[in-house]
Amino acid sequence: MNRRDILTQGIVGFCGVGATLLAPEIHQQAELEGDWKVTGEYDEFRIQRISSLHVYLKNEGKNPIIPKFSTIRQGLQTKFYWEIRDGPEKLEPGEESEYRIVAPTPGAAIPYSNQYVLFIQDSISRRQVALEREVQKSAEIWPIRNPEMKKWMVKVSNSQPYPYGWNISLESNGEDQTELEQVEAGAKFSVKRGDKQGPWTMIGLAQKLGSPAKAIKIKMSPSFLAEPEQFPSEACGLEIIDRHRRIWIVLANSESEIIQKNTRGELDYFIKYVPSEINETFTEVVDIKSIYDDMGWDDPNTSRIHIDGNVYSGMSQILHPFVALYPSSEYKQGSMTLESVEPKSSK
Missing domain, CATH: 2.60.40.10 (Immunoglobulins)
Structure with a gap:
């Protein structure tokens, strides 16, 4: 044969x-x-x-x-x-x-x-x-797959469109509504609270970082802005998850950058409020290495990433662009359009 x-x-x-x-x-x-x-x-x-x-x-x-x-x-x-x-x-x-x-x-x-x-x-x-x-199997893995959210698929189980390579994350209760849709610019996240009870209402996308990145560049446009507080009542932006650590980049109604560091339960938070404008496209470079150094955190661990039956060595960090409203928020609904999440060299 x-x-x-x-x-x-x-x-x-x-x-x-x-x-x-x-x-x-x-x-x-x-x-x-x-x-x-x-x-x-x-x-x-x-x-x-x-x-x-x-x-x-x-x-x-x-x-x-x-x-x-x-x-x-x-x-x-x-x-x-x-x-x-x-x-x-x-x-x-x-x-x-x-x-x-x-x-x-x-x-x-x-x-x-x-x-x-x-x-x-x-x-x-x-x-x-x-x-x-x-x-043959590729020896390398992209740090971020489908970074511009241009390539979409539809989940067979529930007919939900999603950008390929990303996982949908959401939390909703009762009459809460969440929506993820493909738009010309990329991906649009929308949330609507049904009442003032229960935990936050949140929708986002998650992807494990494929290789070390000193910095991440995110491009997004919000329909609302957070008011800087000890912990925000509403937020849209980027979360970076690494074991018990959380980095939050939150688009805010402020005239200058505000940085907060706090601990909630077992989680250590670095929250950066970034001055923004409603419905205006905003680009932020997140200097991950500087944040880790400032917080005294050790380097992220390596972690396995499984794609199409192949196993790659990736990072323990999870990228999580999201939109969320807490019961205490003055907003009943909000959205964010995400255009890209890409690695960027830190100078």
């Missing part, structure tokens, strides 16, 4: 009845005339998957071709059609070009440590060629 047969069995073997329809597609359909090869595999989306392919194609046939590209991954019967971002629509006989194609969604991107087949098909003649590939 040759390598092509092994890979084909691996792809269709997970699919059960009907999956054998894939094998004739690979073996029996007339092939294109020409030269072709994958020249690069990249994670253009920054999601810890191969989301972009560079493909060289030369038309050695007698007729023009209009190429389209699709993939089938190991363990899946679904064929994903990739989008052409660079490269000509048509190749005349004798012409050659390199194409840049991207996955239509994060779910269609190719996980590391995975095998796949790339189909190159001529839309005119329906002739095609199948290229078998194997992606």
Whole structure:
């Protein structure tokens, strides 16, 4: 049994009845005339998957071709059609070009440590060629995956949209309402309190930091501002969680920065109120290393991160942009639009 047969069995073997329809597609359909090869595999989306392919194609046939590209991954019967971002629509006989194609969604991107087949098909003649590939595990992990919140998926269990690579965190009680939605700028968090009873109403996104970052840059726009207090009655901004430590960057109604340090139960808080304007986009650089030094905290621990069956060495810190209202807040509702959370070198 040759390598092509092994890979084909691996792809269709997970699919059960009907999956054998894939094998004739690979073996029996007339092939294109020409030269072709994958020249690069990249994670253009920054999601810890191969989301972009560079493909060289030369038309050695007698007729023009209009190429389209699709993939089938190991363990899946679904064929994903990739989008052409660079490269000509048509190749005349004798012409050659390199194409840049991207996955239509994060779910269609190719996980590391995975095998796949790339189909190159001529839309005119329906002739095609199948290229078998194997992606090795990446040695590196992005510090923050999907940092601009541009790539979204939908949870099958509750039809909730969410930015790929992030986990939704929320707390609500009774008639409280929370909402997360995709907007042009990124992600919008909204909360609405149903009454004045119970704990806070909160919605946010969480992601474990993949590698050490001395500083984090966050870009956001609030619909309300916190009043600086010993502990805020409302907040929108960024929380960094590290074991019993909490860093809060809170957008505030103040003329200057205010820093508070306190302990609540077993948790040590560093709270920084940052002067902001309602509905204005604001960028803040959080100097994590300086805060740790100032608080006398030791360095964060390393922690395992599991993605697509691969295990990476990450950090114990969790990034948590959020919006929250406490019962004592004067606001009944509030929101924040988050445009990006990215690592930044600290000078």
